[in-house]
Amino acid sequence: MPPSSEIQASNPETIAFIGAGNMARSLVGGLVARDKPAAAIRVAEPVAELRDAMQRDFGVAVFVEGADAVAGAATWVLAVKPQVLRSVCAALAPLAQASQPLVVSVAAGITAAQLERWLGGDVAVVRCMPNTPALLGAGVTGLYANPRVGADGRRRAQALLAAVGATVWLDDEARMDAVTAVSGSGPAYVFLLAEAMQAAAIAEGLPAEAARTLVLQTILGAARMLTEDDADAGELRRRVTSPGGTTQAAIEAFEAGGLRELVADAIAAATLRGRQLSAAND
Numbered sequence: 123m124p125p126s127s128e129i130q131a132s133n134p135e136t137i138a139f140i141g142a143g144n145m146a147r148s149l150v151g152g153l154v155a156r157d158k159p160a161a162a163i164r165v166a167e168p169v170a171e172l173r174d175a176m177q178r179d180f181g182v183a184v185f186v187e188g189a190d191a192v193a194g195a196a197t198w199v200l201a202v203k204p205q206v207l208r209s210v211c212a213a214l215a216p217l218a219q220a221s222q223p224l225v226v227s228v229a230a231g232i233t234a235a236q237l238e239r240w241l242g243g244d245v246a247v248v249r250c251m252p253n254t255p256a257l258l259g260a261g262v263t264g265l266y267a268n269p270r271v272g273a274d275g276r277r278r279a280q281a282l283l284a285a286v287g288a289t290v291w292l293d294d295e296a297r298m299d300a301v302t303a304v305s306g307s308g309p310a311y312v313f314l315l316a317e318a319m320q321a322a323a324i325a326e327g328l329p330a331e332a333a334r335t336l337v338l339q340t341i342l343g344a345a346r347m348l349t350e351d352d353a354d355a356g357e358l359r360r361r362v363t364s365p366g367g368t369t370q371a372a373i374e375a376f377e378a379g380g381l382r383e384l385v386a387d388a389i390a391a392a393t394l395r396g397r398q399l400s401a402a403n404d
């Protein structure tokens with residue numbers, strides 16, 4: 123392991139991850155499963171169990187200190203919580219100034235301007251918002267590049283995130299909090315629906331294992347129809363809803379309970395929380 127003070131020439135293929143939590147695991151696992159050489163991935167993480175799991179599961183190099191992980195890496199992925207990102211950047215700022223990496227942040231709320239300032243200024247930053255289905259290559263990521271990111275930096279960020287799912291580039295960074303609220307957090311909303319449907323199925327007398335299979339396959343099948351059928355969500359819903367039938371009874375209960383307003387309120391709350399994370403951690 124090279125000493126952290128040593129500045130190595132950056133390898134454009136080498137990616138350093140700072141943090142080995144849920145999102146980093148999803149990205150690293152997705153990349154390795156899609157033939158990114160494990161030798162080109164370096165991960166820093168203070169928690170020994172998470173570090174060991176990364177090494178064991180994916181064969182990547184692991185480090186305690188971020189400064190050791192970024193040595194020789196042309197792309198740095200910041201995958202720590204927004205609450206600690208400022209101090210993580212402060213520790214890495216001298217190395218960022220010396221080696222001019224492409225910095226890719228997945229942190230909710232934290233702006234590209236904040237990252238650039240915390241890293242000492244004049245740094246190429248791509249702020250992005252992936253989601254955990256990246257682990258299966260089925261993620262989706264919103265990306266915003268600051269003006270310092272050139273064509274090569276965009277290409278590298280695109281290659282990194284496209285390896286684990288779809289990508290959507292935004293010109294207006296202000297919309298990134300909405301991306302976070304919709305697709306970054308979005309898998310949790312579907313998981314919540316699955317939990318609620320399974321609990322309701324059991325309450326109607328179905329055995330737990332049967333409830334699980336029925337609910338999960340229904341969500342998988344519906345997601346496939348949404349992505350593989352030309353019809354939009356409303357039309358697909360109408361095709362299930364026989365007039366005077368069972369689905370209509372359920373949809374009326376959802377509408378009467380204000381489901382659409384509730385979803386809008388939930389996404390607005392998540393969007394606002396993104397803005398608060400930026401202000402609270404500056």
Ligand SMILES: NC(=O)C1=CN([C@@H]2O[C@H](COP(=O)(O)OP(=O)(O)OC[C@H]3O[C@@H](n4cnc5c(N)ncnc54)[C@H](OP(=O)(O)O)[C@@H]3O)[C@@H](O)[C@H]2O)C=CC1
Nearest residue numbers: 140141142143144145166167201202203204228229230252
């Ligand atoms: N989870 C998700 O679905 C998504 C998360 N994100 C974003 O990804 C980021 C990480 O989230 P998530 O993976 O869920 O969080 P986790 O808490 O699971 O992972 C972050 C990890 O980083 C570690 N860490 C803390 N300080 C350092 C440091 N100085 N150097 C290296 N590692 C450090 C933490 O250790 P310790 O616990 O000891 O602090 C923790 O293990 C967040 O900014 C979040 O907004 C974005 C999209 C989706």
Ligand SMILES: O=C(O)[C@@H]1CCC=N1
Nearest residue numbers: 229230302306307308
């Ligand atoms: O809950 C969070 O703050 C992070 C960002 C998006 C998903 N998880």
